[in-house]
Amino acid sequence: AEAIVRTLADCGVSACFANPGTSEMHLVAALDGEPRIRSVLCLFEGGATGAADGFARVTGRPAMTLLHLGPGYLNGGANLHNAKKAYAPSVNIVGDHALYHRQFDTPLSSDIHGLVAPMAVWVGEPTGPADAGVQAARAYAASFGPPGGPAFLIAPADTAWSEGGVVAAPIAPRRPEPASRAAIEQAARAIGAANKPALLLGADALSKTGLEHAARLGAAGVKVMMETFPANQYRGAGIFAPARLGYFAEMALAELEGVDVLVLAGAKAPISFFAYPGKPSVLTPEGCMTILLGAQESDATATLMALADAMGAPLDPPIAPPSAAPIMPGPLNTFAIGACLAKHMPAGAIVSDDGVTSGLAIYAATMGAAPHSWLFGTGGAIGGGTPVAVGAAVAAPEAKIICIAGDGAAMYTNQALWTMAREKLDVLTIICANRSYRILNIEFERTGAGAPGPIAQQMLSLENPVIDWVKLAEAQGVPAARAMTAEEFEAQLIHYLSLSGPKLIEAVI
């Protein structure tokens, strides 16, 4: 256990999000002796894996998690799925039974290698204490990919408790590479010959530097777009804003209409989120040439710079300021939430968006806010928002973290509120309380299931009873208030943003 923990600290791991059990007790003891790693208790493993995701999206480095055998992994699974789709590195230590104990069918026995495989970019298990350190170093390096994702180190209890561990030297991760010079020149020529060339961005193409070069390509006549749910976008006043591809297939199809050359940088070819009867899965127009300059495994920033240079695109093109939406007084809605955030959110804020339908509107309304980072729900698994906010807050203690969560989404991982209180994290959680799985009320009709009958309506509703988010937050040590109007919301927002530490607003919309 000590060899694993010290090796990871030597590699640069500085945070551990954990819900340990009996098989992880020696790892907990080892963390107790490792001051370079901040140990954070999560009251449900989805909180731990989501926090590691948020940490990685902000720092580019993996945190570690401690997961307790198969059930611990499964509880963390949905947010591992999100993290995998965010290409976010993490080192997940899954404690397992002692090697000699594995042959027996005990309550906690499961096929742990089989379980983790679908979510893993790497799985390893030391043969004993002697190679535990080197396997930890490999897990760390492997988590970077590229593309990055969850690495799993299975740690049998007897390997963790036995003497003979050896701290291993860090292994340098492989780094992403830009597209080749030849590929970039071909792409530049194709763009030059196109009627309506477009660029689709994801991953690090949406970083500060990536967007500077994307802006140059925009100024050179390329329509610049971005994936709907990337891991982390830098945005706000003065920052180039690509057009975000619509979530609904028909919106995305309209946005891509007429495009005859589509260049992908840090992104894959656009596909509908879900399939719908009679609608296409592939969103690229027929006859459009798709040029892959590298998906999420690539150095998209360097690719964009080279492409802009190859096209002779202007340096530092002017960025049109977005029009600021006014805050309309009266009953609260998502546009007012967005307008208030656009006005008051401080520079350097980090937004964790698990807002589903509300998130789409608030995103659109905050385009002109002070420069900030926006972390999206990447894998479609709701319940990522509050844990990602925990991880972002541990990663960037000086930043204001704002979590935008649907009420349905936040219920999945409401235990993250307790961790915010325990760790005194500077997170303001905004619950968009429409008291419904609103997206499903839309999707029900869109999938052709007709109009929901009375039982179906109940299956999509969060009323009866209404959840009291103020009490739910206070129960876990997080001060909270409820806003029914735009005026109330703005006043609460100003007040809470002026304070440090966790807070929650139940925004009734």
Next chain:
Amino acid sequence: AEAIVRTLADCGVSACFANPGTSEMHLVAALDGEPRIRSVLCLFEGGATGAADGFARVTGRPAMTLLHLGPGYLNGGANLHNAKKAYAPSVNIVGDHALYHRQFDTPLSSDIHGLVAPMAVWVGEPTGPADAGVQAARAYAASFGPPGGPAFLIAPADTAWSEGGVVAAPIAPRRPEPASRAAIEQAARAIGAANKPALLLGADALSKTGLEHAARLGAAGVKVMMETFPANQYRGAGIFAPARLGYFAEMALAELEGVDVLVLAGAKAPISFFAYPGKPSVLTPEGCMTILLGAQESDATATLMALADAMGAPLDPPIAPPSAAPIMPGPLNTFAIGACLAKHMPAGAIVSDDGVTSGLAIYAATMGAAPHSWLFGTGGAIGGGTPVAVGAAVAAPEAKIICIAGDGAAMYTNQALWTMAREKLDVLTIICANRSYRILNIEFERTGAGAPGPIAQQMLSLENPVIDWVKLAEAQGVPAARAMTAEEFEAQLIHYLSLSGPKLIEAVI
């Protein structure tokens, strides 16, 4: 979708625990048109799978669940693990992308077959609407095993939304069989020749009839024991009580000391829950002959009857009444909780035990209560208690359901409180609030990790901040009270047991 739902209703499915998403909308629409199935919304899939587990343990029949692609399965995974270890049948419908959409890497894409395999007793997927009904009938039958467990029917969205479904006729499940006559006679002879014969019971051996025959064997000189965490034990005043094998290996070893013939009925050979340095995994004494008359796949009740008959064991032996523990006034502890329950719990109650350390003490103290059923945490995954209580309440609407949950365990699935309120379930949840993962404070030392240092202590503690369970329950529509003393607890228990509908007591111990 209609063929699946109607076939399952024809098979006898009467409850669906669900958290649906876009890919399950047609299934929700089909449930809307099927009055024989009660649809119950859970705000997290662990609530749905745990409820199906509880439903099956009470009725012996599967409920269905709706899970949304890989993340929905993963969120439900830990309680599927518990259900598998309880040998509890369930039919889990996992919605997936349309078949033609699967080739693409979308946010919600995952290896769904790979993910579910480790938890499944059966996995099937229709090739299209024409065989959706028959696959549903197969899933239903397969969930019974024997032994029973989670069956998974993967339902691609286009299969669910296309015309051409055919409702299939129910398929008779395979039924468990008792041990052969020859095996029973051999076992009877071995018991007759033994110095200290013992019987280890699990599964249906702990049913009312199973225990009647076990009592006969006890009267014939056999030491009768039971597994530590079986699915469902019938117990209370006037009911034969086997000795429950201790959770800690050293306790179990002491209880089995000197046993030279161990007969297994509905149980596997006893193995330590965890491995510990220097302690054995196998708990059977060296030289003991172990006779397997059938594990959880068998008809242990019929086996016990045949064995008792073969041994000429007396019919209807007297059952010694357990001594009732007095309720000691003063600060509340688990013994007082148990003594109060023993005094006031009504006949026919069903207890869902997710109490970990507290559960061990309360179990011991309730031996003399009015006859009731006790559902244990079978798979070591905490967070099963409140969902199992939901399922038990749907299965037995006339029964009083009592959920005993550790505070650490109940936090995992606190969303189940909302479902209790929505469905007006007659569940009294007792939170044993020791504000700690108490078991880990014990296990830390037992695994040889030494004394926990300050960081380790924080990783095992639920203080800082203390969780306010009264607010957490009220936030979700469940009335609640806090008890600090035995007197307060007894008064609240009497009051809440006199009312119907969900209630919660935060028992501060």
